[in-house]
Amino acid sequence: MTPPKPLNSLPHPQNGLPLVAFSLNAATNKEGEEVERIWNEFELSDKLRERGWMIPAYAMAPDAQQTMCLRIVVREDLSLSMVESLIKDLEWAVTWLSSHYTFTSKEIGRFKEAKSTMRLDSIVRGRSCA
Numbered sequence: 001m002t003p004p005k006p007l008n009s010l011p012h013p014q015n016g017l018p019l020v021a022f023s024l025n026a027a028t029n030k031e032g033e034e035v036e037r038i039w040n041e042f043e044l045s046d047k048l049r050e051r052g053w054m055i056p057a058y059a060m061a062p063d064a065q066q067t068m069c070l071r072i073v074v075r076e077d078l079s080l081s082m083v084e085s086l087i088k089d090l091e092w093a094v095t096w097l098s099s100h101y102t103f104t105s106k107e108i109g110r111f112k113e114a115k116s117t118m119r120l121d122s123i124v125r126g127r128s129c130a
Contacts, residue, residue, distance in 0.1 A: 018074040041068040047093035
């Protein structure tokens with residue numbers, strides 16, 4: 001099975017800046033229909049940190065807060081093997097998050113309701129993530 005590829009490039013307006021920014025594409029099921037994803041760029045950033053990568057996630061300005069991205073600053077000593085390792089770790093993190101953050105539509109509704117009232121502990125209490 002090929003790991004999902006939810007990465008979408010965001011071009012930077014200034015040429016020459018050693019920066020790569022990207023966001024997640026919409027999640028799709030096996031039939032190609034768009035589905036809701038529980039995890040986002042911040043969880044992906046945290047998962048990559050487990051492998052030693054420091055790739056921060058950001059939310060945009062107040063009028064575009066629903067848009068998030070991850071940013072990679074490219075160092076001068078970046079090698080092809082490091083890039084290959086990063087790609088493998090990105091695929092691993094996306095696969096892990098996609099397989100561990102699975103909820104039913106009923107749970108998603110309860111999550112959204114609790115999120116609006118900040119009662120997240122009532123949703124995840126007793127639920128195993130392993």
